[in-house]
Amino acid sequence: MKVQMTNALIAKVAIMLLQDCGRRFPSLGAMQSQRAPQKQALINATSPVVAESEKRMSIRQDGSGNPEAAITLDYNPKRQVAGGAIRTARGVVNGEATTDKVSVTTGFGIHREYTKNFTTYDMIKLTAETEAYLKSVNAGNVNFDLANFPALAIIGDEILTTIESILTPINQQIVASLIAHVGHNFVTGDALSPDILLYNAEGMMRTDFWDFINAIKRRHNYSGRLIIIGGDTMAGYLDKRNIVAVNNLGLNQQAMLNTIAADFFYDPEIEAQLGTGEVIIQEANASCFQTILEHAYMIKQKRMANTSYGKMAINLGQYSAPTFNLDMDLRARENDTAWPTLDVTPSIHGGVFLRPAGYLANYGGWQNVTGTWRAKLIA
DSSP states (O other): OOOOOOHHHHHOOOSSSOOOTTOOOOOOHHHHHTTOGGGHHHHHHTOHHHHHHTTOEEEEEOTTSOEEEEEEEEEOOBOOOOGGGOOSSOOOOOOOOOOOOEEEEEEOOEEEEOOEEEOTTTTOSSHHHHHHHHHHHHTTOOSOOTTTOGGGHHHHHHHHHHTHHHHHHHHHHHHHHHHHTOOOBTTTTBSSOOEEEOBOTTSOBOOHHHHHHHHHHHHTTOOSOEEEEEOHHHHHHHHOTTBOOTTSSOBOHHHHHHHHTEEEEEOTHHHHHHOTTEEEEEOGGGEEEEEOOHHHHTOOOSEETTEEEEEEEEEEEETTEEEEEEEEEEEEEEEOSSSOEEEEEEEEEEEEEEOOTTSSBSSTTGGGOOSEEEEEEEO
């Protein structure tokens, strides 16, 4: 890697909390939706910090024999008393046995990482900062204080220019998980994707989609904010704000979103995997994406041999949505070659919690409801 050691490059704050304001990441709407504020209760429940304090986190072996963290959640769905047990008069009978809670365990089975090599030439300038960096590595500290180590912006800048290589496949895996999670819809009577017209023959916007969303909330007795994840078809529909309708009142899409209490997350990957016009609709706590710092819970050592273990954080700017951040592991390995080099490996380890079918009730069709639905928008 050829490095031009300009003041602008040195001044970039990269690894610790900030990204260069000019950096543009791909739309990771699925990942962002699974870390949305309205999912905070579920995010907290699946947090390794909370789960460990409540003795709900365990370390097990994955299929390759490697350690994998897993978090257990208990739930108690509504159950129906057997029809023959309902009496119309007082009597003395032996009662039904009570039922135990149900447990669901989610493993952190998603892992992506890569390694970048920094040569002596890459770091030969600013000797004082480089030496301070190596000293910090020897102390096992790769959670950098960039105010003290401005030269580390070189490493941070390189990570930010390449981190998309692991974020995109994770986002794709999250989309695949959400698709697999689609369950029964009381509005349609199945788990299929109904066709919904967005415009009439004159090109004016229809309200069929908003009627469908309201019907979902009504039929599933849901009063919270829904999450809608879709691609260009949905985004284009929302972009047409205040277009005059047949009744000349106009249709303000943002007002509709606010009225029905829903949030839209743009992600072209939805249409890439499902087809043009497809959207995913969710209750807020139907699922979430959770990460775990392996260097905090799995690898207790701060340094082994010539490798140090730490963490980093990045902020991801998104199209038409708030920036969100991700905590990641970071390890640095020193190579004692003729010209010393440094291998730096950012990694992310996580899992998707999917609320089981029947979480709310185990009868009356609810045993097939997951809180995730599909629809196909016809433009």
